[in-house]
Amino acid sequence: MTSISNTPDSSRILAVALPVPIYRTFDYLPPITDDGCSFSPGQRVAVQFGRRALTGIILEVKGSSEYPVGKLKPITRLIDNTQVLPPSILSIAKWSAQYYCHPIGEVLFSILPPALKQGKKICISSTRRWTTKENSDTTIEKAIKGNAKKQLQLYHTLEEAPNGLLEETIKLRGFTTAQLKSLCNKQLIEAEELDALSAAATEYEVSAPTLPLSTDQSAVVKQLTRDLGKYQCTLLQGVTGSGKTEVYMNVVDQVINSGQQALILVPEISLTPQTLTRFQNHFRCPIGTIHSGLSQNERLTNWELARQGAAKIIIGTRSAIFTPMKSLGCIIVDEEHDNSFKQQEGFRYSARDLAVARGHREKCPVVLGSATPSLESLNNVLNGKYQRLSLPSRAGGATFPEIELLDIKSRPLQGGLSRPLIDSIKKHLDEQHQVIVYLNRRGFAPAITCEECGWLADCRHCDARMTLHKHPAHLRCHHCDYSAAIPHQCPDCQSTSIKTLGTGTEKAEETLEALFPDTPIIRVDRDSTRKKDSMKGLVDEVNKGLPCILVGTQMLAKGHNFANVTLVAVIDADGGLFSADFRALEKTAQLLIQVAGRSGRGSSQGQVIIQTSHGDHPILQQIARGNYPQIAEQLIEERKLAALPPFSYMTLLKAEDPNINKAMHLLEQTKKMVEDASIDTEPLVELLGPIPASMSRKAGVHRAHLLLTSDNRLALQRTTQQICHWLNSIRWGKSRWMIDVDPIEIN
Ligand SMILES: Nc1ncnc2c1ncn2[C@@H]1O[C@H](COP(=O)(O)OP(=O)(O)OP(=O)(O)O)[C@@H](O)[C@H]1O
Numbered sequence: 004m005t006s007i008s009n010t011p012d013s014s015r016i017l018a019v020a021l022p023v024p025i026y027r028t029f030d031y032l033p034p035i036t037d038d039g040c041s042f043s044p045g046q047r048v049a050v051q052f053g054r055r056a057l058t059g060i061i062l063e064v065k066g067s068s069e070y071p072v073g074k075l076k077p078i079t080r081l082i083d084n085t086q087v088l089p090p091s092i093l094s095i096a097k098w099s100a101q102y103y104c105h106p107i108g109e110v111l112f113s114i115l116p117p118a119l120k121q122g123k124k125i126c127i128s129s130t131r132r133w134t135t136k137e138n139s140d141t142t143i144e145k146a147i148k149g150n151a152k153k154q155l156q157l158y159h160t161l162e163e164a165p166n167g168l169l170e171e172t173i174k175l176r177g178f179t180t181a182q183l184k185s186l187c188n189k190q191l192i193e194a195e196e197l198d199a200l201s202a203a204a205t206e207y208e209v210s211a212p213t214l215p216l217s218t219d220q221s222a223v224v225k226q227l228t229r230d231l232g233k234y235q236c237t238l239l240q241g242v243t244g245s246g247k248t249e250v251y252m253n254v255v256d257q258v259i260n261s262g263q264q265a266l267i268l269v270p271e272i273s274l275t276p277q278t279l280t281r282f283q284n285h286f287r288c289p290i291g292t293i294h295s296g297l298s299q300n301e302r303l304t305n306w307e308l309a310r311q312g313a314a315k316i317i318i319g320t321r322s323a324i325f326t327p328m329k330s331l332g333c334i335i336v337d338e339e340h341d342n343s344f345k346q347q348e349g350f351r352y353s354a355r356d357l358a359v360a361r362g363h364r365e366k367c368p369v370v371l372g373s374a375t376p377s378l379e380s381l382n383n384v385l386n387g388k389y390q391r392l393s394l395p396s397r398a399g400g401a402t403f404p405e406i407e408l409l410d411i412k413s414r415p416l417q418g419g420l421s422r423p424l425i426d427s428i429k430k431h432l433d434e435q436h437q438v439i440v441y442l443n444r445r446g447f448a449p450a451i452t453c454e455e456c457g458w459l460a461d462c463r464h465c466d467a468r469m470t471l472h473k474h475p476a477h478l479r480c481h482h483c484d485y486s487a488a489i490p491h492q493c494p495d496c497q498s499t500s501i502k503t504l505g506t507g508t509e510k511a512e513e514t515l516e517a518l519f520p521d522t523p524i525i526r527v528d529r530d531s532t533r534k535k536d537s538m539k540g541l542v543d544e545v546n547k548g549l550p551c552i553l554v555g556t557q558m559l560a561k562g563h564n565f566a567n568v569t570l571v572a573v574i575d576a577d578g579g580l581f582s583a584d585f586r587a588l589e590k591t592a593q594l595l596i597q598v599a600g601r602s603g604r605g606s607s608q609g610q611v612i613i614q615t616s617h618g619d620h621p622i623l624q625q626i627a628r629g630n631y632p633q634i635a636e637q638l639i640e641e642r643k644l645a646a647l648p649p650f651s652y653m654t655l656l657k658a659e660d661p662n663i664n665k666a667m668h669l670l671e672q673t674k675k676m677v678e679d680a681s682i683d684t685e686p687l688v689e690l691l692g693p694i695p696a697s698m699s700r701k702a703g704v705h706r707a708h709l710l711l712t713s714d715n716r717l718a719l720q721r722t723t724q725q726i727c728h729w730l731n732s733i734r735w736g737k738s739r740w741m742i743d744v745d746p747i748e749i750n
């Protein structure tokens with residue numbers, strides 16, 4: 004029935020979340036022309052907000068408003084008939100908004116796929132399914148003549164698939180659009196258009212078998228799948244190369260067989276394309292990926308496939324934790340210690356922590372996997388919140404690499420490399436193996452200086468040095484991206500004796516090229532992998548197994564599985580040993596154990612050489628023994644004594660202003676407000692600071708911090724909310740403030 008009246012229906016009030024930095028929802032009435040639509044939370048609406056037309060999301064349909072109904076405006080129109088955000092996602096979003104003290108509208112709009120933010124209708128892309136046409140084999144060989152080997156291969160691949168294959172699957176198996184076109188022009192194959200939803204539903208094939216599991220792996224899989232359908236968080240602590248991916252795939256198998264979907268979070272898909280490839284090879288069904296490298300349409304399609312339950316597996320980065328799943332059966336967070344699970348801008352959430360919260364709400368097992376778990380997760384094992392399962396040895400008969408600390412205190416270095424290290428690299432290459440050279444600085448050199456007067460090239464907008472890049476030649480600030488030409492003369496004393504300080508990946512690459520002119524040198528850093536799929540190209544190259552040297556940043560430490568790498572060389576391990584950041588040692592240990600773990604994963608014994616000037620540092624000594632559990636145990640003990648996280652909780656309040664005094668003033672006022680308000684109460688929350696940030700000026704803005712700590716999470720939450728409320732009630736001119744709950748970087 005359609006009812007048309009001139010006044011909006013005031014018995015139903017819609018509380019709408021809007022993408023504005025305001026900590027509440029906004030009440031609207033149904034549209035004037037209300038053709039009997041029914042409203043539910045999670046539907047999108049178009050509204051007029053002041054003079055702006057915005058897309059909003061209904062959070063609640065209620066009977067009254069705290070504002071006079073006569074003053075409420077009707078919505079312009081309802082966009083969706085269905086709840087694009089189902090109750091499970093609304094619930095975790097509301098919880099996150101409260102926990103992380105972030106405006107609910109901004110939270111919801113950071114969850115939505117970009118296409119839906121703009122108010123577009125949900126439409127999912129179509130795809131093609133290719134099948135062979137009836138032909139006799141002799142015509143095939145004749146039709147595909149000469150060197151078109153790949154075409155012949157493609158034809159046979161399609162011939163072996165009784166229902167044909169989707170274009171995406173075909174491409175995943177290494178074929179190109181051009182090859183498809185060729186065969187199609189020759190009338191050998193044909194395509195049928197279908198929408199992605201029906202495609203996903205039909206293409207799901209019984210998975211190819213995984214490797215026979217080791218006893219340890221089987222035991223772990225059994226434990227993990229014992230109670231599907233119930234919440235339980237497990238820390239899977241498996242040494243590097245222990246076959247965690249194989250375990251995940253077996254668990255996912257069972258989840259899918261029980262009719263449910265699996266959500267897998269990985270640190271960075273484009274940097275570790277193998278994980279996805281391994282899943283794709285095993286499951287042979289379209290796997291929905293959710294990450295920033297996708298086009299708007301791809302992202303929306305995958306999101307919708309997950310929401311409707313057609314995609315059985317979703318693999319994504321941080322933001323994928325908010326993917327609506329029709330029937331969520333398990334959440335796996337791979338490399339759970341990785342910092343990239345924490346969003347560092349805007350809505351600052353931890354996808355790892357939300358995975359646990361979501362698993363709890365949606366009653367499904369959560370697996371946090373790592374060879375080097377975070378101290379937070381380890382502590383949750385110790386206090387009984389998580390169970391721990393271990394894989395103590397490497398899979399497939401591989402053994403651990405030997406780790407050696409190489410003292411470089413008084414050794415001459417060539418592009419950062421000492422003589423004994425160069426000799427070892429040569430030895431491994433001569434044995435037809437591959438080598439990883441790791442250093443954590445991209446560019447050619449981290450600074451340039453004048454030899455005469457000591458001038459250093461600083462960034463114009465930050466308290467930081469400019470990095471010298473050679474490809475192409477320029478100076479660049481790694482904090483604000485400001486770039487400048489390389490000066491040939493010192494701007495202070497006009498001397499032409501400008502020299503570089505330190506070593507970056509480009510310099511190491513140049514040095515290695517000169518030392519090993521016949522060996523391919525592959526540089527892997529943010530600059531060399533900027534283009535889409537470039538990392539995949541590099542990985543494919545390395546997987547051919549020919550001797551080569553990979554030189555690069557921590558991208559090389561992330562979950563790669565190169566069977567022929569037998570030497571990992573760490574150019575300089577000392578950077579993180581003496582930092583003021585209380586997490587520095589944990590991070591250094593994780594990084595070094597991870598990068599060391601890339602060595603000796605195949606059948607040959609691996610070696611790791613760590614260059615250091617502090618070979619007697621206790622953490623380095625323990626790293627050399629490769630014993631992460633022992634390192635972690637000691638670090639946990641130290642954190643406990645110092646009452647640092649995970650034995651206390653932190654919230655970081657940041658202020659920014661072009662004038663440092665104003666940023667400091669904002670924080671001083673906040674501190675005073677808290678102290679005045681809690682004058683009679685026990686000081687459960689301690690306020691440290693304010694102090695200027697360690698890099699006070701960044702991109703032309705000054706930054707200051709006020710740190711709140713407490714061993715009582717609730718007390719800290721209450722104070723954080725109180726601060727947020729108070730800051731909101733005051734106009735701070737040009738100053739901006741941000742709240743970071745459970746910060747992982749305080750600088
Ligand atoms: N049961 C098995 N039998 C033989 N080989 C196996 C088995 N399980 C895993 N492998 C192999 O061992 C290697 C390492 O496995 P995988 O990459 O899953 O380790 P991982 O635990 O994820 O390591 P990391 O934490 O270092 O990334 C792979 O080449 C994998 O194919």
Ligand SMILES: [Zn+2]
Nearest residue numbers: 462465480483
């Ligand atoms: Zn800068």
